[in-house]
Amino acid sequence: MPKMTIPLHGEVDQTVPLSVREVLARRIDPQVMGNVVAGRLDGRPVDLSTPLASDAVLEPVMGDEPLGLEILRHSTAHLLAHAVKRLHPQAQITIGPVIEDGFYYDFLVEPPFSAEDLPGIERVMREIVAEDWPIERRVMTRDEAIRFFSERGEAYKAEIIREIPEGEVISLYRQGEFQDLCRGPHVPSTGRLRDFKLTQVAGAYWRGDSRNVMLTRVYGTAWASPEALAQYLERIEEAEKRDHRRLAKLMDLFHFQEEAPGMVFWHETGWLLYRIIEDYVRGKLAAAGYREVHTPLMLDRTLWERSGHADKFGTQMFSVVVENREYAIKPMNCPAHVQIFNQGIRSYRELPLRLAEFGVCHRNEPSGTLHGLLRARAFVQDDAHIFCTPDQVEPEAVAFIRLLFDVYRDFGFTDIEIKLSTRPAQRVGDDELWDRAEQALSQALQHQNLSFAIQPGEGAFYGPKIEFSLRDTLGRVWQCGTLQLDYVLPERLGASFVNAHGDKERVVMLHRAILGSLERFIGILLEHHAGALPLWLAPVQVALLTITDQQDGYARQVARVLEQAGLRVCLDLRNEKIGLKIRERSIQRVPYLVVIGPKEAAAGRLAVRRQNGTNLGEISLENFVADLTRERNRRGLDVVED
RNA sequence: GCCGCAGUAACUCAGUUGGUAGAGUAGCUGAUUCGUAAUCAGCAAGUCGGAGGUUCGAAUCCUCUCUGCGGCACCA
Numbered sequence: 069m070p071k072m073t074i075p076l077h078g079e080v081d082q083t084v085p086l087s088v089r090e091v092l093a094r095r096i097d098p099q100v101m102g103n104v105v106a107g108r109l110d111g112r113p114v115d116l117s118t119p120l121a122s123d124a125v126l127e128p129v130m131g132d133e134p135l136g137l138e139i140l141r142h143s144t145a146h147l148l149a150h151a152v153k154r155l156h157p158q159a160q161i162t163i164g165p166v167i168e169d170g171f172y173y174d175f176l177v178e179p180p181f182s183a184e185d186l187p188g189i190e191r192v193m194r195e196i197v198a199e200d201w202p203i204e205r206r207v208m209t210r211d212e213a214i215r216f217f218s219e220r221g222e223a224y225k226a227e228i229i230r231e232i233p234e235g236e237v238i239s240l241y242r243q244g245e246f247q248d249l250c251r252g253p254h255v256p257s258t259g260r261l262r263d264f265k266l267t268q269v270a271g272a273y274w275r276g277d278s279r280n281v282m283l284t285r286v287y288g289t290a291w292a293s294p295e296a297l298a299q300y301l302e303r304i305e306e307a308e309k310r311d312h313r314r315l316a317k318l319m320d321l322f323h324f325q326e327e328a329p330g331m332v333f334w335h336e337t338g339w340l341l342y343r344i345i346e347d348y349v350r351g352k353l354a355a356a357g358y359r360e361v362h363t364p365l366m367l368d369r370t371l372w373e374r375s376g377h378a379d380k381f382g383t384q385m386f387s388v389v390v391e392n393r394e395y396a397i398k399p400m401n402c403p404a405h406v407q408i409f410n411q412g413i414r415s416y417r418e419l420p421l422r423l424a425e426f427g428v429c430h431r432n433e434p435s436g437t438l439h440g441l442l443r444a445r446a447f448v449q450d451d452a453h454i455f456c457t458p459d460q461v462e463p464e465a466v467a468f469i470r471l472l473f474d475v476y477r478d479f480g481f482t483d484i485e486i487k488l489s490t491r492p493a494q495r496v497g498d499d500e501l502w503d504r505a506e507q508a509l510s511q512a513l514q515h516q517n518l519s520f521a522i523q524p525g526e527g528a529f530y531g532p533k534i535e536f537s538l539r540d541t542l543g544r545v546w547q548c549g550t551l552q553l554d555y556v557l558p559e560r561l562g563a564s565f566v567n568a569h570g571d572k573e574r575v576v577m578l579h580r581a582i583l584g585s586l587e588r589f590i591g592i593l594l595e596h597h598a599g600a601l602p603l604w605l606a607p608v609q610v611a612l613l614t615i616t617d618q619q620d621g622y623a624r625q626v627a628r629v630l631e632q633a634g635l636r637v638c639l640d641l642r643n644e645k646i647g648l649k650i651r652e653r654s655i656q657r658v659p660y661l662v663v664i665g666p667k668e669a670a671a672g673r674l675a676v677r678r679q680n681g682t683n684l685g686e687i688s689l690e691n692f693v694a695d696l697t698r699e700r701n702r703r704g705l706d707v708v709e710d
Numbered sequence: 711g712c713c714g715c716a717g718u719a720a721c722u723c724a725g726u727u728g729g730u731a732g733a734g735u736a737g738c739u740g741a742u743u744c745g746u747a748a749u750c751a752g753c754a755a756g757u758c759g760g761a762g763g764u765u766c767g768a769a770u771c772c773u774c775u776c777u778g779c780g781g782c783a784c785c786a
Contacts (some may be wrong), residue, residue, distance in 0.1 A: 268781070270781030278711075380786065431785085437711090646746060
């Protein structure tokens, strides 16, 4: 409904104060009133029960607008806590905020809930809804509130109240026998909460700190209508269908197994995809003046001590002991690249020197974090280090950002988030150096009219950095690209050059990656496209499907022509029905399926259909090759014209 | 690493209170030569993640351990 604004002049009767609900009910159709969850008084969200004390401007807050949904979800979080307390009076309530698409509530409860407890909790929630308790606000002093919760054994609530700043109003909301500390506002009664579902349980640390106790977190979702709830649940299902680990099985790309946790077994088709991407980036880097190198997988521990990695990340490095020497498997390539830079005496004339490497890195990621390709222990980055003079930092940054956007566009990603992380409290280098470094990076971004967020204090101790994140079709954000300025590593590993005056000068290093880990990027790509990769990336681009063995000869000829045009072809001559062949290749996400029967063989043509089921009808081989070549070469710029 | 859950045939899963494992798909064999998302029949297939324990007897109960899944913390 259109936003309604009610100026209250003349509506407020000082002797008998009206509530927000009463005033709104005078203007709003009773049926519509059922969707009003709260009011906005001079722009401030308030409960419907709020008495109107003075003239103001009042608007209704509908359940399906963003603020209204937030209120619904927050009230549903209270409902959840209410149900939990009813089932487990000894449980302690802590916090229950609204999050994207839902809410959660953290409890201290022994033993912790498991997923089987959710239906029972949900049942009690629905009972409380049926009881339709009014939700009432009241205000307490700090001491009253602390005493109130302490007496009820709610130590966490009391702790939260102690930390509320002086002068802030402390309000509680009551529904039946349950009361919770809350700023509000809330829906007027529990009967208003209908379209919700508890989705999962998980452990979560009190205050997000792993040194604290682990609480039990219950996640839920709530919406303004059954349709909206159903739509959300469908969206979740859709996302599950896109899971890259599931797609990998269907498409026969890779697998994991117990003996190599977090490390990928790439199958033939998956490795083909991997090489397509690696070769593409390799070409881009070469064109941008990078030199590709290759360095050892493991290096003596002493080098990592000198570089500072052993100190900071030692526990996350794999190591091997042989003949009393300890080698650390590299978690990154940079110290090795410095070794290459350090061979001989470098002149300023050689700078900038850009060293790239597709080297396998290993990081002992904590076991609980592994997640298919998206968080692996062995991976390859499109990694490179630029050794340059301080003056070259900005132009190098500009060139890098251009290259990065070029690459992202080819992969079909245009929605990029940029964050600049500036000097942290713990850092090395003087302020003047940091001023210059931060300015070089931010000017490089501004130079290209890119908008970016600043994350103050989030830079690495050795220099500021820019992070580039992609937003995929499901709206999820993935950090991929990075550009980091580093003054420390050259210092620690003694990397310098001779400047134009013949003096030795410390070189500046830029760490940079565009895709980040190739493994992770492939996982993102698969989920982004639901496995249906753009033509240029598809490991198999065309499947030729024969109707009977009478067409084998013609199909072979067609395959040869397509292969000569540089297309990746699968020739399916099996004695199977065409329906089965189409089904299998569709599941494998082959972009183009070509049916070859007696008709096509006789006419020397092709019956073409897309992976998504669109039938393109009969095409000549010549036109087919031309169309596909064009589509392939367009890469990310392709707009499929159906 | 922490909390919860799970691990049964190549894959997806079923297997009531303990009584020596079952389906669909894939595979193999045979038949079928077929027009746009599953042709039919037969056969074969499992130390029930691993180790230990309880028991006359364990996929099932207990302990330990590994791996995976969902979160949390972490992510150079």
